[in-house]
Amino acid sequence: MGYNKANNLIEKYLGKKATLKEEETVESWYINYARNKEDKLPEPDYEAVEAEVWSILEPKPKRSWSWQRIGIAASVALMLSLGIYFYNSSDRKMASKAKYATDIVPGRNRAIIRLANGKQIYLSDLKSGVSIKGKQLVYDDGSNIEAIHAKDAEVLTISTPRGGQYNVELPDGTLVTLNAASTLKFPSTFLGALNRVVELDGEGYFKVVKNKDHPFIVNTTKQDVKVLGTHFNISAYADDPTTLTTLEEGLVEVRSKNGSKGTLLKPNQQSILTASNRITVKEVNVTDELAWKNGLFIFNEENLESTMRKISRWYDVEIYYQDKLPPMSFLGSISRSKSLSTVINLLEKSGGVHFKIEGRRVIVMK
Incomplete structure (x- = not known):
């Protein structure tokens, strides 16, 4: 069952629109969660929650709601609102709460600007963005950073390390948010250029200023993306x-480096370019795909390896697989502002995998 389907089913349950079979399904999730949780969910304060719960759980004829079911509904609502409902598609048994000797804080605003002359500027982690204003580099609050003395356009490079992210406003007003371990190369001015061309390695979200006479092109190692003015993520x-x-x-328009024909994308679509240079297109939930930009991890049937790569980049840790694990996937969401131990503890609760933190290394075990 996909993440959206699970969410919809829980919402139907809370809205008393679920069938008897659907109600039993939701309650089985809660019962399984409570049975296997090391720290049992506390008994609800029934008097305190009665008014709130009954405001969304109106009784229907021929179907009675006991206090036990109201408690379940309240707990399910809590799990949904916190965004920590996880399940593992290969093994749904809950793991015991892990103990970690060390912990690692999440990523933050960190980036380096490299000028054409080789000078490196470490951007302030107290700021969230940088922009190019004429011949001046400035922070998003208007404070000056460095003057650009080149007569012609020079190539600037902004890089976020593992455990960092940053915003950059390009000379044409285009806004880019860089995820961790990402690099963007761009000219100090687009004046005189037929196309507005930038290079991306890693992940970036773009809000491109429209200019039909000068298309905006994002080059990556394996593909080029051509736009006139739009919002997209690579x-x-x-x-x-x-x-x-x-x-x-x-x-x-997405075009692989070795492909002759471009592929057009419409809103809420995602292109997938494989190692064999084949492009496929599918419909996606854009909110989920852009969750990183809004401070969330969202795992939607995401396999273990992909999940750990995201964690590795954001927390700047090395991932080591001690054991060979069966295929598994994760479903759920959690804030990227949480500590590493909080995130991997939630993954552990989905069953089938355990973790150990040693310095800046995460060991993945059975």
Whole structure:
């Protein structure tokens, strides 16, 4: 069952629109969760929750709601609102709560700007973005960083390390948000250029300023994306098996480096470029795909390896697989502001996998 289907089923349960079989399914999730949880869910304060619960659980004829079921509904509502409902498609048994000797804080605003002359500027982690204003580099609050003295356009490079992210406003006003371990190369000015061309390695979300006379092109190692003005996300990490382009608004053309024909994307579509240079297109939930930009991890039937790569980049840790594990996938969401131990503890609760933190290394075990 997919994440959206699970969410819809829980919402039907809370709205008393679920069939008897659907109600039993939701209650079985809760019962299984409570049975296997080391720290049992506390007994609800029935008097305190009665008014709130009955406001969404109106009784229907021929179907009575006991206090036990109201408690279940309240707990299911809590799990849904916290966004920590996880299940593992290969093994749904809950693991015992892990103990970690060390912990690692989440990523933050971190980036480096490299000028054409080789000078490196470490951007402030107290700021969230940088922009190009004429011949001046400035922070998003208007404070100056560095003057650009080149007479012609020079190539600037902004890089986020593992455990970092940053915003950049390009000379044409286009806004880019870079995810962790990502690099964007761009000119200090687009004046005189037929096309507005930038290079991306890693992941970035783009809000491109419209200019039909000067298309905006994002080059990656394996593909080029051409737009006139639109909002889209590209994930092109070297260690990922595919390159993903997700369109939020507008129209883009995706073309592999070795392909002759471009593929057009419409809003809410995602192109997947494989190692064999084959492009496929599917419908996606854009909110889920852009969750990283909004401070969330969302795992939607995501396999273990992909999940751990995201964790590795954001927390700047090495992942080591001690055991060979069966295929498994994860479903759920959690804030990227949480500590590493909080995130992997939730993954553990989905069953079938355990973790150990040693310095900046996460060991994955049975």
